Amino acid sequence: MSDVVKELDTSGMSCPMPILRLKQTLGTIESGQRLRVIATDPGSQSDFAAFAAQTGHRLVESQVEGGKFIYVVEKR
């Protein structure tokens, strides 16, 4: 299993910034590497799943921790 190589904190940002920052940050890591993303936007739950479904990047983890949404995305 690959490890998380980078973390992105989008706390406080509203749609569509978490997705745009996710896309930008995925551009800085290699295929197969994982990115951990923190978000506070409740809409990110459906948006991260929709992003993964449409781009082919894999949403490995999606959970809620103390009012924050934590995602792990593996680059395609």
Next chain:
Amino acid sequence: MADKKIAIIATKGALDWAYPPFILASTAAALGYDARIFFTFYGLQLLRKELDLQVTSLGNPGMPMPIPMPVILQAMPGMQSMMTMMMKKKMRSKGVASIEQLREISMECGVKMIGCQMTVDLFDFAKEDFIEGVEYAGAASFLEFAGSADITLYV
């Protein structure tokens, strides 16, 4: 994925109406779409280097107001800039990106911006006042792209 296309027409020059085209185009580009926005009439205001976009509650009974206010008062001098200030403050406090920011990311993500040449001529706009990277074209050019697009929107 790379073949999907979205074509958006932006016709409004108000701060609130500036959001849908830039949000959808930047997100579409992030999802791998070929995204283009055609700016026509008042929509061209969204391409200015120096943006001065405002909101107005006039003719817009759906705008939430901090306190109920008769329409005639909403039309008083200074009200529009006050409402714009309050709207921008609210957006900042809720983490909503500014139009400048969304526009910049859109450009970075490869969203193509097309200005309506006819509108530029009609209002004697100076192209130097608009941001770099804008192309100018007419209806036939837009339709050529929109005709093969998966999504077309008029905002």
